[in-house]
Amino acid sequence: MLSLIPVFLLALSAHASLLAVQSPRYTVTGAKGSEVQAEPVSLAQKPSSPVALHGKETLKLTFQIVDKETGKGVQPHQTFLRFYDEKTNEEGIQPVRVTPGGKAKFELNLSKPPLSLPPTPDRDPLKVTLFIGSSVYDPLSVELFDLILPASQPAPAHPQELTFHPLPEIKHTFRPENKQPPRLISAVSVGIVFAPWVVLLGLWSQVAPRPSHLFSPSILPFILSLGAFETLLFRYWIGLKLGQVLLYGAILAIPTIFTGKQALSSIANHRLGRK
Amino acid sequence: MFSFRRVLFLAAGLASLVGAKSSTGNSVLVVVEPKRQDDFSIFYDGLRDQGYELTFRAPKDESPPVIEYDEAKFAHVVILASETKNFAKDITPQSLISLLDLETNLILGLSTKQTPLASLAPEFSLILPPPGTPLISYFPKREESPSLIPITPSKYDATEILNKDLPPVWFSGVPHAFGNNPLLVPILHAPAESFASEVDGGSADALVDAAEKGGEGLWAGSQLGIVTGFQALNGARVTWLGGVDLLTDELAQREVSNGVKSGNAQFARNVAAWTFKESLVLRIDKIEHHLVNATGPNEVYTTNDQLVYSIYISKYDPQKATWEPYSGIKDLQLEFTMLDPHIRSSLPPVPGAPGKYSTTFRAPDRHGVFKFVVDWKRKGWTYLHSSTTVPVVPPRHDGYPRFLSAAWPYYAGAISTSMAFFLFSAIWLAGEVQHGNKRAGKAGKTE
Amino acid sequence: MPPKAVHSSSASPTDAFTSLWKAYNDNTSNRLKFIDVFLFFLMLSGIVQFAYCVLVTNFPYNAFLAGFSSTVGQFVLAASLRSQVNPENKDEFREVSPERAFADFALGSIVLHFFVYNFLG
Numbered sequence: 036m037l038s039l040i041p042v043f044l045l046a047l048s049a050h051a052s053l054l055a056v057q058s059p060r061y062t063v064t065g066a067k068g069s070e071v072q073a074e075p076v077s078l079a080q081k082p083s084s085p086v087a088l089h090g091k092e093t094l095k096l097t098f099q100i101v102d103k104e105t106g107k108g109v110q111p112h113q114t115f116l117r118f119y120d121e122k123t124n125e126e127g128i129q130p131v132r133v134t135p136g137g138k139a140k141f142e143l144n145l146s147k148p149p150l151s152l153p154p155t156p157d158r159d160p161l162k163v164t165l166f167i168g169s170s171v172y173d174p175l176s177v178e179l180f181d182l183i184l185p186a187s188q189p190a191p192a193h194p195q196e197l198t199f200h201p202l203p204e205i206k207h208t209f210r211p212e213n214k215q216p217p218r219l220i221s222a223v224s225v226g227i228v229f230a231p232w233v234v235l236l237g238l239w240s241q242v243a244p245r246p247s248h249l250f251s252p253s254i255l256p257f258i259l260s261l262g263a264f265e266t267l268l269f270r271y272w273i274g275l276k277l278g279q280v281l282l283y284g285a286i287l288a289i290p291t292i293f294t295g296k297q298a299l300s301s302i303a304n305h306r307l308g309r310k
Numbered sequence: 311m312f313s314f315r316r317v318l319f320l321a322a323g324l325a326s327l328v329g330a331k332s333s334t335g336n337s338v339l340v341v342v343e344p345k346r347q348d349d350f351s352i353f354y355d356g357l358r359d360q361g362y363e364l365t366f367r368a369p370k371d372e373s374p375p376v377i378e379y380d381e382a383k384f385a386h387v388v389i390l391a392s393e394t395k396n397f398a399k400d401i402t403p404q405s406l407i408s409l410l411d412l413e414t415n416l417i418l419g420l421s422t423k424q425t426p427l428a429s430l431a432p433e434f435s436l437i438l439p440p441p442g443t444p445l446i447s448y449f450p451k452r453e454e455s456p457s458l459i460p461i462t463p464s465k466y467d468a469t470e471i472l473n474k475d476l477p478p479v480w481f482s483g484v485p486h487a488f489g490n491n492p493l494l495v496p497i498l499h500a501p502a503e504s505f506a507s508e509v510d511g512g513s514a515d516a517l518v519d520a521a522e523k524g525g526e527g528l529w530a531g532s533q534l535g536i537v538t539g540f541q542a543l544n545g546a547r548v549t550w551l552g553g554v555d556l557l558t559d560e561l562a563q564r565e566v567s568n569g570v571k572s573g574n575a576q577f578a579r580n581v582a583a584w585t586f587k588e589s590l591v592l593r594i595d596k597i598e599h600h601l602v603n604a605t606g607p608n609e610v611y612t613t614n615d616q617l618v619y620s621i622y623i624s625k626y627d628p629q630k631a632t633w634e635p636y637s638g639i640k641d642l643q644l645e646f647t648m649l650d651p652h653i654r655s656s657l658p659p660v661p662g663a664p665g666k667y668s669t670t671f672r673a674p675d676r677h678g679v680f681k682f683v684v685d686w687k688r689k690g691w692t693y694l695h696s697s698t699t700v701p702v703v704p705p706r707h708d709g710y711p712r713f714l715s716a717a718w719p720y721y722a723g724a725i726s727t728s729m730a731f732f733l734f735s736a737i738w739l740a741g742e743v744q745h746g747n748k749r750a751g752k753a754g755k756t757e
Numbered sequence: 758m759p760p761k762a763v764h765s766s767s768a769s770p771t772d773a774f775t776s777l778w779k780a781y782n783d784n785t786s787n788r789l790k791f792i793d794v795f796l797f798f799l800m801l802s803g804i805v806q807f808a809y810c811v812l813v814t815n816f817p818y819n820a821f822l823a824g825f826s827s828t829v830g831q832f833v834l835a836a837s838l839r840s841q842v843n844p845e846n847k848d849e850f851r852e853v854s855p856e857r858a859f860a861d862f863a864l865g866s867i868v869l870h871f872f873v874y875n876f877l878g
Contacts (some may be wrong), residue, residue, distance in 0.1 A: 043841070112514055113448060115530065117502055124466055124501065127529040130518040135577040151521060151528070166503045168448030174451065178501065193490045199687050201641040205654040209614070213816045215716040224719040229726060231801035234795060242739025242790040258736045259751065259758045262491075264867050265732050269725070272874040284871075295863070296737060299856035592758030630774040712878050717817040723806045725874050727799065731866050734795050734835075738859065741788070 042147060051171045056165070059098035059179070066091040066146070076179055083159045085181030087271070094143040094182075100167060101137055108137025113168035116141060118153055118161040118182065125153035125190065131165075145185065156189040259296035260291040331361045331631040332586040334413065335385025338362045339376060340392040341369055343402065348397045350390060353557045353709055356579045360588070360628075362386075369394040369401070377405055382412040386586050388455045389427065392419035392483075392554045403430040410546040415585050418680070422484055434540050435489030435689040436550060439506040439529040443553065445485045445536065446512075447504035456484045457509050460566050461501055461536070463573075468497045468539070470690050479575035480561040483553015485534035495583060496547065507531035539584060545692055549585045584690070586626035592636065593694045595622040595665070599682060599698065602670060611702045612709060613675045619682055619695065621657065635665020642667050642694075652676065677704045683688035715733040726755035792839040796832055804826035818831040830869040838862040 040138045059076040063086065071092060076082075088094055096116075100109050118127040129151045133139040143149065155161065160181040164242040215221075264287060271280040313599055330451040338357060344351070347366060354364055365374060365384070369391040376387055377400060388407065389401070403426055406416060424441045446456040460478040485500045488511055501743045506529035507517065508675075521528040536552035562574040583589045600607050611617060621644075625636035635751050639661040644650040657667040673680075679701050686694040713721075785793070803825055810821045841850050841858035850858070 056774065093605065110422070110514055112507070113503075113505065113517070114514060115503075115505070117531065119502070121431055123861045126531050126533050128528065130514070130521045130528065130530075130801065132518045133514055143489050149521075164502075166449070168456075168503065170448070173451050174448040174503070191490065191760065196490075196492045198685065199492045199689065201643060201656075202654060204656065205578055205651055207652050207672075209672070209675050214814075215816060217712060218715045218815050220813060221718040222716050222804075225722045228719045228722040228802060228809075229804050231798045231805070232730075234801060235458075235798040238794040238797075239737070242787045242794060243737050244788060247740065254739050257337075258739055261863060261867075262732055265728050265870065268867075268870050271871075272877055277875075280623065280871075295860060299615065299860055302739065303854060303856045327823055594759045665868060681802050710878065714817050714820075717820035717878070719806060720817070720820040721877065723824035724827045724870075724877055726802060727831050727873075728870055730795065730798060731870070735859075735863060737791070 053104070053170070054111065054167055054172045054175050055101050055103040056167070056175070056177060057101050059096070061086065061097075061180070062095045062096065063088065064093045066093075075196070079166065081178055082180050085183050087183040088143075088145060089185055089292060091144075091146040093106060093145065096131075096139075096141040096143075096179075098139050099137050100133060102117055102172070108135070109172070110135045110170035111167050111172065113166060114139060115164060115166045116179075117164045118151075119164065120153055120155065120159050120161055122157075122159050123153075127151040127153040152184070152187075154187050154190045155184045156185050156186055158183055238239040251301075253301040254298045256294040257291070260287070260294050263287055323339065331628065332385065332588050333591050333626040333628075333633075334415070334587045336362050337365070337384045338386045338388060338586075339367060339374065339384040340363050340388045340390060341393060341397075342388075344368050346390070349558045349560070352559045352562045352575050353582075354741070356575060357582060360579075360583070361637075362586070369397045370408045372398050372400070375400040375452070376414075377409060377412070380408075382409055382414045384414065386415045386417075390419050390554045390557065392421035392427070392551075393423045393425065395423065395425055397426060399587065402426065403433070406430060406581040407433070408546065408607055410542050411544065411545060413546045415546055415587060417551065417582070417585055418547045418548065419551045419705075420484055420486075421553060431486065432489075433546065435491035436486040436493060436535075436538060438486050439484060439490060443529070445481070445484060445500055445504050445505040445506050445529075445534070447501055447507060449501065454510070459501065459504060460572070461566060463498060463500060464532075466496075466532075467499055468495060468584075468690055470590060471495075471497055472580045473573075473576055476576060477570055478566045479556060479573045479577045480566070481536055481553060482555040482561075483536065485529050485536050485552055486550070487529060487534055488538070491540075492687075492689075493540055493542065495541060496535045497539050497584075498535065498577075499532050500534040503534040504534070506534075519591055533568040537581060539581075539690070541690070541693070543693065545587075547587060548640050549581055551581075572671050580719050583628065588626065590691045591626040592623055592639075592694060593626070593633065594684075594694055594696055595624050595633075595635075597621050597645070597696055597698055599700065609701075611673055611700060612705050613673055613677050613702055615673045615702075616670060617673055618668060618670045619657075620660075620666055621684060622665050623667065624665055637664050637666070639667070639686070642684065642686055644669055645685070646671070646674070646679045646680055647683050648678045650675070651683075671700050677702050691752040706754070712732070789839060789843060792835055792842075795835050796839070799832040799835065800829045803832070817878060819876050819878050823873045823875075827869065827873040830873075832861050834869065836863045852866060 056078065059078065061074060061076055063072040065071050072086070076098075086094070100111060100114070101107060102109050114131045114133050116129045116131055118129070120126070127139070131139050131141045153161065160183050163179045163182050165177045165179055167177075228250060235282075264284070267280065267283055267287060277285075282287055340354070365376060374383060376383060383520055391397075406418075406554060409416065418430075420427055420431065420438065422442050422444045428438055428441075444457050445459065446457045450454055450460070459481050462478045463472050463476050476716065479498070485504070488494060489680050501649065505517070517528065537556075538749075540548045540550070542548070543698050551557070556574050557578050560685070561572060562578070564572055566572050580589075598618075598620040601611070602617055602618055621642075623636055623639065624633035625638075626632075628636050639659070642657040644655055644657050646653040653671055655669050655671055657669050660666045660668050679699060682696070682698040682700065684694060684696040721731075796836075804822065806824050806828065810825070815821055838858055840846055841853055842855045
């Protein structure tokens with residue numbers, strides 16, 4: 036009994052030397068030989084659910100290739116199973132051994148998988164197609180079923196392959212910014228820092244010597260020079276550069292030395308003279 | 311020999327004059343057996359229309375040499391002598407490699423015979439089937455022999471190199487399997503149903519045994535290539551043809567189906583355009599780096615600076631033979647590297663400035679000598695490399711922020727000390743000095 | 758008038774402190790007390806800055822060092838002025854007159870303030 040075969044290809048020539056695939060059947064057996072699933076493959080339409088293999092199961096596929104007209108078994112030149120992953124474009128071609136009488140048997144044993152299987156790291160379904168080609172017959176291509184294999188290692192990539200694609204972005208983690216305390220606290224602290232002035236002025240009012248010679252001409256210039264120096268240093272903090280302040284300081288040092296000598300010698304004279 | 315079709319093609323060529331030129335030179339040497347030289351006239355005319363000057367030479371001739379005194383004499387070399395076993399002594403696998411070092415582009419044809427080129431192919435990670443096994447396919451059903459196969463380019467073939475909607479291409483020759491080399495640019499793959507086998511007398515059992523042998527026992531399926539390009543790291547391009555027949559006039563004019571001419575001529579032109587550096591050729595015009603608000607580059611940058619990096623890229627336009635700014639690169643990346651990339655960011659094109667790609671980022675707070683590195687490699691396109699070295703120094707002693715609010719109390723302390731000193735000195739100098747201590751109050755009473 | 762008996766039999770630390778304070782008050786001249794008040798002021802100022810550094814933030818560390826060492830340095834200079842000016846130490850400092858001591862003090866202070874403002878940021 037010939038089953039109806041869908042023929043995929045272009046319209047045929049006059050000498051319709053066609054082949055047919057008879058009684059295709061697949062069997063899934065477990066590792067210990069127990070049958071898990073066995074079904075005939077419908078050639079009229081693809082099965083809706085894929086055949087799934089797990090662990091160390093074995094898939095056996097059997098069919099027979101006959102000449103459509105005479106019904107005799109035929110051994111064509113090319114009987115290939117194509118396993119194709121549509122998502123990754125990986126493909127594996129496996130020839131099927133066919134006896135001269137046309138009987139074909141293919142076994143996929145997961146404990147010793149053939150090298151031609153494509154890698155399935157994500158367990159994508161593989162489209163399984165049967166190609167039959169011969170120089171004397173019309174070629175025949177039959178989609179069998181989808182196959183899901185256990186996850187495998189991904190295909191090995193060349194070490195430089197990554198540089199041919201965009202690489203992940205790298206952002207630098209910076210040291211965290213130094214956080215400053217609220218300005219209010221700093222302002223209050225400024226007040227506290229100035230608080231000892233109260234103590235200073237208060238106590239000094241009791242023990243300070245009377246500045247009776249403050250405005251005498253020998254002493255005042257020295258005091259003013261010291262004040263000028265302090266002002267220069269304060270300005271240095273605000274805006275001057277080192278070279279400038281050293282220059283100005285050197286200039287200012289000259290009158291300071293003179294007035295200082297003058298002031299201190301007059302004080303010494305007072306001290307000794309009073310004696 | 312002016313035949314009618316040559317006149318037609320020449321006329322078509324003249325109509326689209328200002329022929330496209332290659333970006334690297336116009337001189338092409340064609341090494342071909344004299345008896346086959348005229349089989350490729352459509353291919354030659356296609357090249358001449360693009361502006362190339364062709365020089366012909368038999369494989370065993372000594373002149374013109376491809377390489378003389380370590381200089382390449384031609385910009386491009388096409389070896390169509392795919393069945394010659396003995397070339398003249400200036401064409402050896404080693405000399406072809408040195409031609410690539412000199413940035414000469416090559417088109418090399420293979421065949422079922424074992425030639426010096428077949429021993430060179432594995433250097434490019436192409437694994438050839440045993441001699442005498444061309445690619446055959448029984449699909450689609452056709453009148454021609456199984457070894458003459460019409461192939462329709464699919465979306466996994468080099469869509470940037472080939473024209474869109476290219477008609478099927480007639481092919482006859484050997485396939486090759488690919489090794490794992492990212493420099494390969496597959497241009498056309500074999501059909502899924504094809505395989506390599508002897509044309510007559512191949513047996514099914516031999517195929518099954520070859521597959522069970524493991525390794526590369528069986529050449530079959532769409533993972534095989536038949537026209538494959540290779541772009542070396544210095545930019546030179548090589549295209550390997552599984553068979554030179556796809557350049558012949560006969561296949562260029564054979565119809566694939568009723569009234570539809572094959573795509574061979576167009577395919578040959580596309581392949582030549584890519585190999586001779588007309589299409590998919592880019593170059594870097596200029597690089598700029600500067601601080602965000604500055605115009606010119608700095609000698610030295612400080613950590614935590616905001617830097618701007620710009621790169622200008624042009625693409626070669628073969629129609630006009632000029633370089634035009636090109637903003638079509640979507641995934642250009644910049645790395646700011648000191649031994650390892652510290653920052654890797656994308657360089658998007660700047661709208662409004664054609665050809666300019668720019669990004670702004672903050673320099674890391676590590677100091678050292680950094681490099682701006684752009685290293686862009688994609689299949690089929692010229693490799694873009696650029697590396698600019700720039701020192702990044704820590705802030706100078708007066709580069710730190712001053713007058714911070716956190717330090718107000720310390721400023722107050724220093725100023726307060728200064729003022730207190732001044733006041734102290736003023737009172738000290740101005741005060742009375744008594745010789746001997748002046749005892750305060752309560753003197754005289756002892757207890 | 759017979760001296761009043763001031764102390765009862767309760768001897769306590771506060772009494773020691775009180776008598777120390779009384780002795781200090783009676784025996785130091787006003788000039789020295791003047792310097793001592795200055796020293797006390799500098800100490801308070803330093804303590805406040807140190808407390809701020811520890812409790813709130815030490816972020817501009819250079820500013821803390823500058824401010825704190827201005828008080829400490831000034832304290833040292835004033836203390837040395839006090840010891841050189843004290844008449845009881847006249848034998849120690851035979852070549853140094855009080856004016857010379859003050860001149861040293863002023864010069865040292867100017868230099869100290871220069872470094873402090875340099876580092877203050």
